[in-house]
Amino acid sequence: MIFKRSPIKKQYLIIRRIFPMATELKTFTGSQFINKPVLADIEFIPHLEKINDFAATNGLEIYVTSSARPWGVPVAGAIIPPARMSNHLIGHAIDMNIQIGRKLYTSHELGDFNSLPSTIQAFFTAIRKHPVLHWGEDFSDPVHIDDRLNKNYPNTWKQKLPIIQSELTGLTQPGIRAVNSPRLLFLTTPLMEGNDVKAVQEKLIAQGFDLGITRADGLFGPATSQAVAKFQDREDLDPIDGMVGDKTRQALGL
Known part of the structure; x- marks a missing residue:
């Protein structure tokens, strides 16, 4: 056939x-x-x-x-x-x-x-x-x-693998990217954590957003991602994706 x-x-x-x-x-x-x-x-x-x-x-x-x-x-x-x-x-x-x-x-x-x-x-x-x-x-x-x-x-696939994996590492691991260039924060498994996440949470809590916690815990979980998206929507940021990049970080005053 x-x-x-x-x-x-x-x-x-x-x-x-x-x-x-x-x-x-x-x-x-x-x-x-x-x-x-x-x-x-x-x-x-x-x-x-x-x-x-x-x-x-x-x-x-x-x-x-x-x-x-x-x-x-x-x-x-x-x-x-x-x-x-x-x-x-x-x-x-x-x-x-x-x-x-x-x-x-x-x-x-x-x-x-x-x-x-x-x-x-x-x-x-x-x-x-x-x-x-x-x-x-x-x-x-x-x-x-x-x-x-x-x-x-x-x-x-083999050609793309090191490129995409390198970019993922640069986005998610502090200290890998250029000096003084903060990492992109977003929802991952396992959860991203650190003082940079805690700083974002503190800003969101101070502005009245519900993260399901009363004090910042430094874990970028679903509630934090949803709060970021609501903040982006309120501030008319594009895109509204629940990720903390340069524009969102600047709007938060970080």
């Missing part, structure tokens, strides 16, 4: 051969993406935008639980062991739940496609029909979406 490659897929392969690889860690925010900000390679951003379009069409939200991951960091709540060449390591994958209204569909529900609401079925069907995107249910991981870069272009 002879299988013919689709014109769209063939076009995608040709484009990848013609244009040089671009690799850069970016923050992605979409109208349908909630919970955690997405850290992704710049080449995965167009696919995230397509996922956002599919979600908007079907009236659901993508509840992000994981995106780009540092090498060797344990994955809390993983339903299958992380792959050695995981696309999370190069910012080409997300783990997520699906939210409709107040109902959150987790791995327990997402793994039974036939019992899902028609809108979620339509969302994942659109993912499956896309020439590049891949739903993890095909390997028993229904909360995972990637572009199969590790399978289709293993050499490109």
Whole structure:
């Protein structure tokens, strides 16, 4: 039997051969993406935008639980062991739940496609029909979406790995970046902690934001991330992503 490659897929392969690889860690925010900000390679951003379009069409939200991951960091709540060449390591994958209204569909529900609401079925069907995107249910991981870069272009994956991992290290580890350049603070597993987190919390508490604690504890947890996002919204900062970068730090007076 002879299988013919689709014109769209063939076009995608040709484009990848013609244009040089671009690799850069970016923050992605979409109208349908909630919970955690997405850290992704710049080449995965167009696919995230397509996922956002599919979600908007079907009236659901993508509840992000994981995106780009540092090498060797344990994955809390993983339903299958992380792959050695995981696309999370190069910012080409997300783990997520699906939210409709107040109902959150987790791995327990997402793994039974036939019992899902028609809108979620339509969302994942659109993912499956896309020439590049891949739903993890095909390997028993229904909360995972990637572009199969590790399978289709293993050499490109290997080239991207040190670049993305270096940028992740620069974002999350104090003292690695340039002297006097503060690290980016955001929600991670395990939680980021330190005096820089404590300083942000103290500013937020002083301005009346609810962090679920009365005194700063130096742990950048979900409540701190949500408070940062509310502060960014109040101050008309862009993007509203719950991450403390230079603009948010300056607005806080740090």
